Amino acid sequence: MRYILPTREIVASSIELMVEAHHLDGLVLLGSCDKIVPGMLMAAARLDIPSILVNSGPMMLGIIEKDNPYGGNEIDGSALVMYSEKLKQNKITEEEFIELENNAQPTHGSCSMIGTANTMCCISEAIGLSLPGSAMVPAVDPRRLQIAIYSGQRIMELVKKGITFRKIINKKSIKNAIILNSAIGGSTNSVLHLLAIAKEAGIDLDLKEFSKISESVPYIAKMIPHGKYSVIEFYKDGGVPAVMNQLKDFLNLDALTVSGKKLLENIKDAEIKTGKVITTASKPYRIGGGIKALEGNIAPDGAITRPAAIDSSQLYFKGKAKVFDSEAEANAAIESGKIVSGDVVVIKYEGPKGGPGMPEMWKPLKLIDGLGLGKEVALITDGRFSGSNNGCFVGHISPGGN
Numbered sequence: 001m002r003y004i005l006p007t008r009e010i011v012a013s014s015i016e017l018m019v020e021a022h023h024l025d026g027l028v029l030l031g032s033c034d035k036i037v038p039g040m041l042m043a044a045a046r047l048d049i050p051s052i053l054v055n056s057g058p059m060m061l062g063i064i065e066k067d068n069p070y071g072g073n074e075i076d077g078s079a080l081v082m083y084s085e086k087l088k089q090n091k092i093t094e095e096e097f098i099e100l101e102n103n104a105q106p107t108h109g110s111c112s113m114i115g116t117a118n119t120m121c122c123i124s125e126a127i128g129l130s131l132p133g134s135a136m137v138p139a140v141d142p143r144r145l146q147i148a149i150y151s152g153q154r155i156m157e158l159v160k161k162g163i164t165f166r167k168i169i170n171k172k173s174i175k176n177a178i179i180l181n182s183a184i185g186g187s188t189n190s191v192l193h194l195l196a197i198a199k200e201a202g203i204d205l206d207l208k209e210f211s212k213i214s215e216s217v218p219y220i221a222k223m224i225p226h227g228k229y230s231v232i233e234f235y236k237d238g239g240v241p242a243v244m245n246q247l248k249d250f251l252n253l254d255a256l257t258v259s260g261k262k263l264l265e266n267i268k269d270a271e272i273k274t275g276k277v278i279t280t281a282s283k284p285y286r287i288g289g290g291i292k293a294l295e296g297n298i299a300p301d302g303a304i305t306r307p308a309a310i311d312s313s314q315l316y317f318k319g320k321a322k323v324f325d326s327e328a329e330a331n332a333a334i335e336s337g338k339i340v341s342g343d344v345v346v347i348k349y350e351g352p353k354g355g356p357g358m359p360e361m362w363k364p365l366k367l368i369d370g371l372g373l374g375k376e377v378a379l380i381t382d383g384r385f386s387g388s389n390n391g392c393f394v395g396h397i398s399p400g401g402n
Helices: 004-022 036-047 079-088 094-103 116-127 143-161 171-184 189-200 207-214 231-236 239-246 263-267 327-335 363-370
Strands: 027-030 051-054 292-296 299-305 320-324 343-347 378-381 392-395
Touching: 004 027, 004 036, 004 189, 027 036, 027 143, 036 051, 036 116, 036 189, 051 143, 079 094, 079 363, 116 171, 116 189, 116 239, 171 189, 171 207, 171 239, 189 207, 207 292, 207 299, 239 263, 320 327, 327 343, 327 363, 343 363, 363 378
Parallel strands: 027 051, 320 343, 343 378, 378 392
Antiparallel strands: 292 299, 299 392
16 A cells, blocks of 8 residues: 555656657546556646546445445445454354455446545546546446447547647636535545646646635535445436536536537536435535545644545544554554544554555554444544545644644
8 A cells, every 4th residue: 555656656657658659649548446547647637648538437336235334235345344343343254254255346347436446537527538427337337348439539539639638627627526526525535636637737726725616515426435325326326427417506617528528518418317326406415525625733734534424423523532653553453442432543654755655544444433433433644545434534634844
């Protein structure tokens, strides 16, 4: 995990080198996972040639009904850590754990939740860099091949017309991405990635703008890890176009997309199909529920949280701080029972320098959840989290020069 963000930079630089070395006229980006998609988009922004992203799509969902942590019967692979704690406590049998292990990730594709991978793929569509409606088509769906073929046709048109990456990505389309991200409760890692992509594209974007843009946006699509349905059900319910159609009053509808059409044309006929995942903008799950930038006495330069993933009972949390100098120390304390209801876990020295590399700390919150303390313990850190995490957490804490 310590190599993920540095790897993002290597992905971007590798693409830049190959494109420049071979004088390519256009670029079809093939990727789906957490740091690969933003690395590819950073490269395309740097190169500023016609570009289109084709992702592989999410895997099909796993099914488990007994003690499902998300409240339904759908599951994803990240839940295995939660269930491993249940196994240690003899709350489930080894046979039940093996059954879960065999069912949690049944096909290829990105993890079937609104983690960083699927968040970035949805953001790519919202910006206009992927074909409309393509982001969450399942990996095993034959429509994936149709999307690939049409993307190949579109990149040729983009090259002929000279529609380069920076003609599509600009301040308007970046704002559209932030709005969409808030409406679907996307990953906190999207903040890091959008700031990096914007910098490569020469777009002025500040951390505080995420809160300013998102504060009035309705949170209208609830998925694992903060809902009971996977992104497969999100796709069946209308996906990104249906959400964006509900957000027309907030979006920059004249933004150009790789389809050759303006955003409004892409989304105007999109409808909520099942109502399982997506609700209307007039009856949201909450307002401003996606991403929030915070400031305070321990974070004068800002911090990031994900209100969509926080239970309403935890929006105000007061407790005893238990401080650890690394993720490993914190994990050991959690597993040994030293963390109890009402505690605030503080993990230091896991930022970009301290980690080093700002590792993705998905495990502490999963362990806490597995112990049944998910709604009773908070966690703050200068490090970051996985998009699979939920609970009361604050990351990316920036303590100024202190």
